[in-house]
Amino acid sequence: MIPLESARQIAEGFLDAEVRGHFSFPVVVVDGDVEEADDRYVFPYDGKAYVEAGDWREAMAGNSPIAVDKRTGEARFSA
Numbered sequence: 001m002i003p004l005e006s007a008r009q010i011a012e013g014f015l016d017a018e019v020r021g022h023f024s025f026p027v028v029v030v031d032g033d034v035e036e037a038d039d040r041y042v043f044p045y046d047g048k049a050y051v052e053a054g055d056w057r058e059a060m061a062g063n064s065p066i067a068v069d070k071r072t073g074e075a076r077f078s079a
Contacts, residue, residue, distance in 0.1 A: 004041060007068040008034075011043040014066050014075035025049065025058045040067045042078055 002010075011029060020027050026048040035042040044065040047058025067078040 001070050002068070002073050004034075004036070007041040007070070007073070008043065010068050010073055010075050011041070011045075011066045014068075015045060018077075019045065019063075023047070023060075027060070039071070040069050040078075042067050 008029065015027060015029070027045055028048045028051055030044045030046055030051055033044045042065050045063065046060045047055070049055035049058040050060070064077040064079070066075055068075050
């Protein structure tokens with residue numbers, strides 16, 4: 001089983017590879033909304049200014065959170 005902090009690092013790497021390059025603003029994991037299921041961790045993310053100050057110009061409506069498999073460490077967009 002992969003611990004939460006390791007799964008977060010995997011999710012951050014996935015954000016770097018698949019998400020952050022598509023936006024002109026910083027994108028962060030929403031720490032207070034991370035969920036743990038039996039087989040995976042789920043990491044929601046959004047624009048940093050939206051998360052920290054409610055700036056709707058950086059809100060990312062409709063984005064799919066990142067799921068990290070607890071056994072394998074595989075990251076993917078959560079369906």
